[in-house]
Amino acid sequence: MTAAARVENACKVYGQGDAAVCALDDMTVAFEKGRFAAIMGPSGSGKSTLLHCIAGLDTLSSGSAYIGETRLGDLNDRALTLLRRQKVGFVFQAFNLIPTLDAAENITLPLELAGADPAEARRRALELVQLTGLQGFENAWPGDLSGGMAQRVALARALILQPDLLLLDEPFGSLDALTRERMG
16 A cells, blocks of 8 residues: 655754754555544654654655655645645644634635635635634634634644645644544
8 A cells, every 4th residue: 555655764964063953763554545643742752843844844854755656755846835835735833824814715726726616615614614623703803802702713734635645743732522523
């Protein structure tokens, strides 16, 4: 079976010389299509770095990262951006919602960037609003949302393109137990 994503001999070092910090040290791991995997470890152990490198948001110092059979290091910036847009949904720890867009606009943004029909984008966004329990908050600004609500908007935004690969960096940390259970 082809992996949805994998890294081979992945190393990531931040800084240089005495200030160098090795976040990933010769890591090889594959994530199967259609499977759920959790990466666990203490703060600072490289979990977010691994996710960022798998998604092509950060580059490895050495080794290789793949989405499907595509080696990320072989892509220019434009091709990498298109691959991420087509294949990867990502929920950041800090959510990264756009403050000048309301919740529904934040959710539909990936579809709009992909050139989708606005009516179809709105329909899919409303389905995700229902799934994530955000009914009544579609027009709320990110700054007016609780942490859990902002996290649900980020989750809906990551799901809207129905990506092959969904990467969640601390996805349920701000959610209440009932919403965690519904989303899990």
